[in-house]
Amino acid sequence: MASSLESTVSSGTLQRARAQEDAAWESLVRQYTPKVYRWLRQNSIAPQDAADLVQNVLIQLFVSLPHLERDREQGNSLSAWLFVVTLNTARDYFRGQARIPDALGGSDDHRISDAVGIDETPSEELIAKICRLYEILELVRRRVEPKTWLAFWRLAVDGDPAAEIAADLGMTPGAVRQAKLRVIELLREEGL
Known part of the structure; x- marks a missing residue:
């Protein structure tokens, strides 16, 4: 089953990237790496x-x-898909780090970390929080209209300007900001 996406990336760029055109792929990498x-x-x-x-x-x-x-119609974006993949990658990273034993003898980095109180091994609590974040985001996404979610996502997560989002989604900038506030309210209701 294919996943769905809508993106601020043009459909032409996505089609060319699917066809493995270097310039289109480089455009996606430049846009999403940061x-x-x-x-x-x-x-x-x-x-x-x-x-x-x-x-x-x-x-x-x-x-x-x-x-x-x-x-x-689904309101899913490439950015949202990448965010989920990134959260899963972070979760896998933390799980892997939890299995790596601490180095014996210590390097300069290890001594500095100890001196300032940095724990390089993520706790199970942090891993659980990341998993819970993903669950809450998905729960709230299902509770709102796709356009509301996309407006929130682009404004709050991607950092796109409200005017640009409004033009893309056929909304006013005020409606975009209201969508963000609505989703944040729902996220707080869910304990985020």
């Missing part, structure tokens, strides 16, 4: 590890892109 990196860093992943994990997310995009479909 977002994926920022999402990973917001999940407390070290910069060097986040850079590696961005590559894993982009590989998943490359592999999955031929199977993704555009569906404007």
Whole structure:
């Protein structure tokens, strides 16, 4: 079964990327690499590890892109799909880190981390919080209209300007901001 997506990326760019045209693929990489990196860093992943994990997310995009479909009625976007893949990548990263034993003897990095109280091994609590975040986001997405969710996502997560989102979705900038507030209210009701 193919996944659905609507994207701020033009359908022509997606079609060319599916056909493995280098220029189209490079355009997707340029557009989404900073977002994926920022999402990973917001999940407390070290910069060097986040850079590696961005590559894993982009590989998943490359592999999955031929199977993704555009569906404007569903309100799903390429950005939202990548966000979920990024959360799953972060979760897998934390699970893997939990299985790596602490180094004996210590390096300069290890001593510095100990001195400032940084725990490099994520806790089960952090892993559970990331999983719960994904569950809440999906629950709220199902409770609102697709256009409301897309307006929220693009404004709150992607950081797109309200005027640009309004023009793309046939809304006013005020309605875009209201959509964001509505979704945030629902997220808070769900305990986020």
